[in-house]
Amino acid sequence: MIKRYTREKMGYIWSEKNKFQKWLDVEIAVCKAWNKLGKISDDALKEIIEKTHIDDQTVEKIHELDKIYNHDVLAFVTAVAQQVGENGRYIHLGLTSSDVIDTALALIMREALDLLIESVDELLEILKENAFRYKDTVMMGRTHGVHAEPMVFGLKFALWYEEFKRNKKRLQNAKETVSVGTISGAVGTYSNIPPQLEELTLAELGLKPEPVANQVIQRDRHAEFMTAMAITASSLEKIAVEIRHLQRTEVLEAQEPFKKGQRGSSAMPHKRNPITCERITGLARVIRANAIPAMEDIALWHERDISHSSVERVIMPDSAIALDYILHLTKNVLKELVVYPENMRKNMDKSKGLYFSSKVLVALVEKGLSRDEAYDIVQRNAMKAWDTEGLMFKDALLQDPDVTSRLTKEEIDKIFNVGEFLKNIDYIYKRVFENS
Structure with a gap:
């Protein structure tokens, strides 16, 4: 992911x-597991732990060797x-590359998910705070972009x-799914290592063993990681699209923050765009x-090929970094969201009270008219208004004898009475927030 969209952690x-690392x-x-199994001495293990390290020079050395080996x-x-x-x-004794790569990738995905879940928790707090801040802010609900019935912001x-x-x-489920490792050899049969080595290694790393692997951890796990992030990103887009619509000049009921010194257009100084x-x-x-492509990576040849490897080097970091970034953006937008309740009221008036049509319809049906008869009467007056x-709309109804006779x-x-639309808001809030 480009630096512009990459947050430090x-x-x-x-x-x-x-x-x-x-x-x-x-x-x-x-190596610790081999030590417990008697393969590596205490002194050898101590030396391995004390002397191995990853710093910038080590990374550069790996790159130099990779140019020769063509095998990272x-x-x-x-x-x-x-x-x-x-x-x-003793380093890499009995292992195949995927034992290291896939088990380490589980550790990385787990770290990324911990950070994303923490950010979602912060967003939840902001959403809850705004839900109660605007619990009594009446606005027009819209379907198909058209006025429907009143609600609260x-x-x-x-x-x-x-x-x-x-x-x-x-995201929590994805973390559970990907928190597995494998130390099982070339095709997952433990041909050069005992199964106990895997148990000891993964216990040290806080991972569960893949019950059955071939050369790799199966990629349905990684696809779940990717799709959980994709759905979360789509929900963030849902919020963003709503704010973009509400910020349109003709609507202007809410607006993303516009900082001092910010400029909206190179040509039009008046612009405050929802960028x-x-x-x-x-x-x-x-x-x-x-x-x-994460789902396409599930199907590999036989016990493994590397068609997934090059894909994952791009899509996993890019997606996690981008999701972390847009979670941060969304939190900032919602914390400092500019809201215009007076415009919400003005916009409600533009539909001339037509949003009461459903209640008039019900009232006429309760007076004995068929639904079709009542619908025709209400629609006729709505179109007239x-x-x-x-x-x-109310005046049109009062001029219609088919209405006033009933x-x-x-x-x-x-x-x-707008309040009639809002009488069950407390009921909805109780269901959402009672145990949160």
């Missing part, structure tokens, strides 16, 4: 330095073994909060797109 998790962590855990794991093994000397021969945040509880669960939300939308597309300048003015006045 997540960037380091996917750095080459951290990758090689995780490879070394696996190798040392294996062998380059890594040689570089760290040279740090030890004679006892370096806080309900949008409550909905997003509930969705991100599910996203958190998906942050647009960036969230764009990067969500990248993350979603990366989930497809919409097409007649200065005519409100509903009194007092009954119509009672129907035209």
Whole structure:
């Protein structure tokens, strides 16, 4: 991922330095296991632990050797073994490359997921705070982009909060799924190592053993990691798209923050564009797109090929880094969101009270009309109000004998009460937030 979209902690998790460190962590855990099984002496193990390290010079050495070997794991093994000397021969004893790569990748994915879950928790707090801040902020609910019925602005945040509880669960499930390792040899048969070595190694690393592997950990696990991130990114885009719509000049009910000194357009000084939300939308597309090759990586030839390897070197860091970034952007947007309740009220008035149509329909049905008869009457008056300048829907109804013969003015006045749309908001909030 480009530097512009890379935050420091997540960037380091996917750095080459951290990758090689995780490879070394696996190798040392294996050496500790061999020591417990009597293969490596205490002195040899102590020397391996004390002398092996990953720093910038080691990374450069690995790169130099890789140019010769054209095999990064062998380059890594040689570089760290040279740090030890004679006892370096025990490093990578009995292993195949994927034992190290896949087990280390599990450690990296786990680190990344811990950071993402922490960020989702922070977003949940912001969503909850805004849900209650705007619990009484009445606005127009829209379907198909058209006025539907009144709601409260806080309900949008409550909905997003509930969705991100599910996203958190998906990421937690993905962490459970990917937190497995394998130390089982060339085709997973433990041909050069005892199964006990795997048990001891993975216990040291805090991972579970893959119950059955071939040469690799199966890539359905990694696809779950990628799709959990893709769904989370899509939910962030959902929030961003809503804010983009609400920020349109003709709507202007909410607006992403615009900092002092910020400039919106090179040509038009008046512009305050939703560029942050647009960036969230764009990067969500990248993350979603990366989930497809992750699923295609599931099908490998026989016990393993490396068609997945080059793909994962791109899609995994890019997706995790991008998701970390747009989570950060979304939190900032929602913490400092600019809200215009007065515009919400003005926009409600633009539909001339037509949003009460459903309640008038119900009232006429309750007076004995068939649903079709009542629908025709209400629709006729709604269209009349919409097409007649200065005519409100309520006034159109009061001029229609088909309505006034069945509903009194007092009954119509009672129907035209916005509070009737909002009477169950507390019920919804209780379901969402009662145990949170």
